[in-house]
Amino acid sequence: MKQRIISSWHSFIQLSKDPLLLGVILLLLLSLVLFIIYPLYKVVVVSFQVNGAFSFKNFTDVLTYSNGYYLKALFNSLWMGVATAVLGTLIAYIFAYSLTRANIPGRRFFNLIATIPIISPPFIGALAVIMLFGRNGFISSTLLGMQNASAYGAKGLLFAQVLTFFPVAYITLRGVLESISPTLEDAAMDLGGNRFTIFRKVTLPLSIPGVASSMLILFVESLADFGNPLVLAGAQFPILSVQAYLEITGMGNFAKGAALAFILLVPSVSAYMLQKYWVSKKQYVTVTGKPTQSSNDLVSPKARWILFGVCCLIAFFIILVYASIVFGAFAESWGNSSKLTLQNFVYVWRVGFESVLDTLAIAGLSTPAAGILGMIIAFLVVRKKFWGRKFMEFSSMLSFALPGTVVGIGYILAFNKHPLYLTGTLLILLLNFIFRYIPVGVQGGVAVLKQIDPSIEEAAVDLGADSNKTFQRVTLPLMVPAFFSSLIFSFVRSMTAISAAIFLVSARWKLMTVQIMSQVESGRIGAAAAFSLILVAIILVAMAVIKLILRLKYHTTSSILSQ
Amino acid sequence: MSVTLVKVTKIFTDQDDKSKEFTAVDDVNIEIKEGEMVTFLGPSGCGKTTTLRIISGFEKQTKGDVYIDGTLVNDLPANKRNSSMVFQSYAIFPHLTVEENIGFGLELKGMKKSQIKSEVDVIMRTMGLSALGSRQPSQLSGGQQQRVALARAIVTKPRVLLFDEPLSNLDAKLRDQMRTEIRRIQQQFGITSIYVTHDQDEAMTVSDRIMVMDKGRIQQLGTPFEIYSRPTNHFVADFIGRANFFSCMVKSVSDVVTVEVNQKQYQFPAFNKDVKAGKRATVVIRPEGLHIQKNSEQAFFNGKITEAVYLGATVEYEISVKGRTEPIVAISYNPVKEGLYKVGDEVGVTFDPISAHVIL
The missing domain is CATH 1.10.3720.10 (MetI-like)
Known part of the structure; x- marks a missing residue:
């Protein structure tokens, strides 16, 4: 410990010879403390205080509030996080595998489609869900003639979140799959493995850390998501981030809002830490340089067409979402009048x-x-x-x-x-x-x-x-x-x-x-x-x-x- | 333009555990004369690169002094020392063209644009790079990058040229070609040079003198001939080329050393001052110093051939001898005259005293 302090002191002395560098470092450290750590500290302090004294009262209050309404919100948020993580990663994996390994036609197109949601506002999914499946929805009302369709609740939100966040998982998994040298799969095939065995015994195990990583990232993103639940969650399906917002802006209750924020913070930070300090260190292979092309076909023609079909279906939904936004923007009255204006x-x-x-x-x-x-x-x-x-x-x-x-x-x-x-x-x-x-x-x-x-x-x-x-x-x-x-x-x-x-x-x-x-x-x-x-x-x-x-x-x- | 190291020691401390220390360079003394090319040779981790980096100023020695041209440079940072390094990775600036790379050092010196251009042109012609001036580094082959790195280092007319394993990223043929070229350019410009490598052929080809290092210490400093034919210890003899070692008892030491091996007495020239009468020592004989004959009482050792590799100009034999774990390795340089032996033949091994050497 003493040696530590001495060596820190020495490094400080070294830096003081370069006053510009020292100044920049001190200024940055101060800013990081003030604008990242301090607000976080405030949330923790306010949530654990009642009348200036340490207390768990804010937490017991919010968790018992209105027959466990907020407890339900916590449960919903976690459930939604897990569902988005699993479904989003599954879709992303199919997409990434098809594009890096299965040699399906139209790879550039699919790659473009998968990256579009990244550059659009996170609530576009929610908006599209209302336009497609809501009361005046194109699919629910115009096509299926349903009278009182509701897009609100778990299903609509899950659709919107998966659509919004699966591209993040896709980019992660594409990187992981590209870094697995195809020569490993070639070797497995050379040793007599059939295609499915190769996938099961080589490709999948090697990409498991990437899958875990992508699930954790999606879980964090889903928990943190605000735009989609604000639009879609509704009163029947409360979501924690929205409830914390309403508690503060609606009722002006800062202590309860902070307590809800703290409850939201715990699983997010835990998942993030798990991803950053554990899962991301488990990656098996990193190939430097350009990814090598596989020399043989890893996927049978039949499987290739199935994968192609799945990719088309996913792409169709993404296009549908953006098409409905575009048409909605120009329609005189969505769902009632399709006149362009x-x-x-x-x-x-x-x-x-x-x-x-x-x-x-x-x-x-x-x-x-x-x-x-x-x-x-x-x-x-x-x-x-x-x-x-x-x-x-x-x-x-x-x-x-x-x-x-x-x-x-x-x-x-x-x-x-x-x-x-x-x-x-x-x-x-x-x-x-x-x-x-x-x-x-x-x-x-x-x-x-x-x-x-x-x-x-x-x-x-x-x-x-x-x-x-x-x-x-x-x-x-x-x-x-x-x-x-x-x-x-x-x-x-x-x-x-x-x-x-x-x-x-x-x-x-x-x-x-x-x-x-x-x-x-x-x-x-x-x-x-x-x-x-x-x-x-x-x-x-x-x-x-x-x-x-x-x-x-x-x-x-x-x-x-x-x- | 000499380089002198006096009692230079470098101790690294573990970043995580400050109590763990590692002595990378241990009490190194050497004087490199003007215009001389000295190679630091040794296995990886022997401290050769660290010593080079201390001379360049990238590492600071824990103890000892570094002089360049008789001036103490301990506190002079790398950018103020007039030395140029050719890096193992070449370290070509990826965002600059070949010309800009070579002219970088001149530009930092504040030289005029027109003069930089003419200096760069001259050096590019010398190095056979004239056609490549406007190329991006990514468009160059390994050998071309190596030339650019060398050109960039010598265009600033440094007092000392430092090479950090410059050829280890090239293929074998190019490596042979480049090492001759490096030697040619070093002699043409007469720059004092230090060359770090783990490849003994490379060291033999380019150096005036070789400093063999192991575990941070100098094992031997001498001309390539001295290092090969008169190694001072077991490490040097074993690291450079191949050698047969025979344990012996020293009987007497005068102008010559008299030793007893295999119950016979032999006399060798006394090169090693540490060999004392009454102590055990080792006789070193290179494979080409041994001859193979019919087995006889007079032979140094008698044994059976266990391997015979015919290479045309030479034949390499391995002979197993009773009571020895290591086989004796011998090379016959004139198989037509000396005759060919085959596996299983009982043979006798003899040698010329001048080819042998006693170490501790």
């Missing part, structure tokens, strides 16, 4: 133009800030040794594990008093977005830095560059593509964020996502669809611009979404 867009322009500008300003300002901070943190964490390095890495990645609802509640609890009175300001939204999307940049930056052989930086030093010049001339240029990739991701997330932001918007600063929600709540489905379409269009334009810059300036053609 621009009136929804005119309405959105009138009501929501201000929120479009606000959202663009907030995302446009917070995204580069989050990206730059992410790169700096990645650089410090990978290349420098200093006291607090582990903490910096942990806290900057923590946002991935925190449900937005918890963060939102934490922010209003933490920043409603002087000297940190930020409620209702642009700043609180910016800070929230910056620190929420830092992990995207950190992850991308760390991945790139780990690929850059330290000898490349040493070569620059050897040729006479000091550490500053080396960073400027060698490290930074090599990180630029990762920086732009992280920009795309955090821009998409900022534009589509709702769960934390819904607590922080004000009359002065509005967000498109929140506006869309209120349109849905007041039954203006067409306007919500038009609004969503505009949002997706803005994202697509931004992505195209960033990709263009990348291609023109840095000659990289690597797919941004393949990360």
Whole structure:
């Protein structure tokens, strides 16, 4: 222990020779504590306090409230998390396996289809469920002629969540399957295994850690999801994140809201930790370089067509969802009149133009800030040794594990008093977005830095560059593509964020996502669809611009979404 | 432009357990003369690369002093030391073209663009890279990358050139070609050079002197001839080439060493100062120093051939001898004259005293 302190002291002394570096590190550590740890701490403190004293009363209160209504919400959230994880991973696995192993036709098309939900707002699924299966739903009412169909409840929500989150699992599993060298399967076939045996004995066991990982990620995403349950859950099927929100904004009960947030936090953080520190270390193989193509057919022609059929069915549902959004945006009155009109867009322009500008300003300002901070943190964490390095890495990645609802509640609890009175300001939204999307940049930056052989930086030093010049001339240029990739991701997330932001918007600063929600709540489905379409269009334009810059300036053609 | 190491020691501490220490370099003393090419040779983990990195300034020694050109450089960071390194991974900057890579060091020195261009052009011509100036590193073959790395290192006219296993990523044929080229360029420019490798052929080809290392310590420092023919200890004799070891009793030491092996007395030149009368020692004889004859009373050892590999110019024999666990390895260099023996033949092994050598 004493030696530890001494060596920490030594590393501190070393750093003090470089005051700029020391300043940056201290500033970053302080910001991470203030804008990630402190709000979280506030949630915990408020939930465990009654009249300033430690107590479990808030928890006993919420768990016994109204014949266990919140207990039911907890149970529903967990059940929904597990169901989404299992179903989403299953679909993603079929998709990923078909695309990497089964050689089905139209792989590029399917890959594109599977990545579309990633760039759209997380409640598009919910919106589509109402438009397809609701009272005036295209399938329920127009096609099947049902009178009082309801899209609300468990089934509708499960459909929306699986649709929203399966692409995340798909990207994870595709990476895992691609990293399994096909030569292993070739070897198994060579040793006399038939195709199904090879899948059962080689491919599947090797991908099990990836499957576990993807399930845990989907579980966390589903628990944290706010947009879909807000639209679809309804009073009959309460969901924890929504109930915590209603407790605070509806009844103004901060202590109970915080207690619900804490209850939500426990399974999310546990699953995240399990994924990060245990499952992700169990990956079997990592093949560096380009994935090699399999030399023989792993799937019989019959199985290939079955897989192709399943992929088509999944793609059909995704297309159906987006088609209904597009038609809904242009339809005069969804479900009643299919006449095409621009009136929804005119309405959105009138009501929501201000929120479009606000959202663009907030995302446009917070995204580069989050990206730059992410790169700096990645650089410090990978290349420098200093006291607090582990903490910096942990806290900057923590946002991935925190449900937005918890963060939102934490922010209003933490920043409603002087000297940190930020409620209702642009700043609180910016800070929230910056620190929420830092992990995207950190992850991308760390991945790139780990690929850059330290000898490349040493070569620059050897040729006479000091550490500053080396960073400027060698490290930074090599990180630029990762920086732009992280920009795309955090821009998409900022534009589509709702769960934390819904607590922080004000009359002065509005967000498109929140506006869309209120349109849905007041039954203006067409306007919500038009609004969503505009949002997706803005994202697509931004992505195209960033990709263009990348291609023109840095000659990289690597797919941004393949990360 | 000499390099001198005085009592250089490097101790690494375990990052997780500060009480665990590992001595990578242990009391190394060496003086490398101007224009000389010295190889650090040894198995992996012997401390050769760490010693090189201490000279370049990437690692700081725990104890001892490093002098370049007679100046103490202990506190001079790597970017201020006028040394250039050729890295094992080449470390070509992936975002710069070949020309930009080679000119990088000159640019840092603040040289004018036009002058950089002409210097880079000259070195590219010398290295046979002229056609590749505007290429991206990803478009180069391994051998070409190696040339770019070398060009980038020497264009800045460093006082010391450092090579960290520069050829280990090349295929065998290219490796042979490049090591001759490295030696040619080193001599053409007359740059003091240090070369780290674990490949003894490479060390033999390129070096003026070889420093054999093991477990952080210098085992022997000498010319390739000395290292091979007069190894000072068992490690060096075993690591460089193949050797037969015969345990012996030292009878007397004067200008010559008299030892008893296999109940017969032999006299050898006395090279090793540590060999003392009345103590046990080891006779080292390389396979090519042994001759095979019909078995006889006069032979050094008599035994039976257990393996005979005919390679045309040479024949390699393994002879098993009663009471020895290791077979004796002998190479016959003129099988037409010396005759061919086959497995199972009873033979006698003899040697020329000049080819043998006594170590502790």
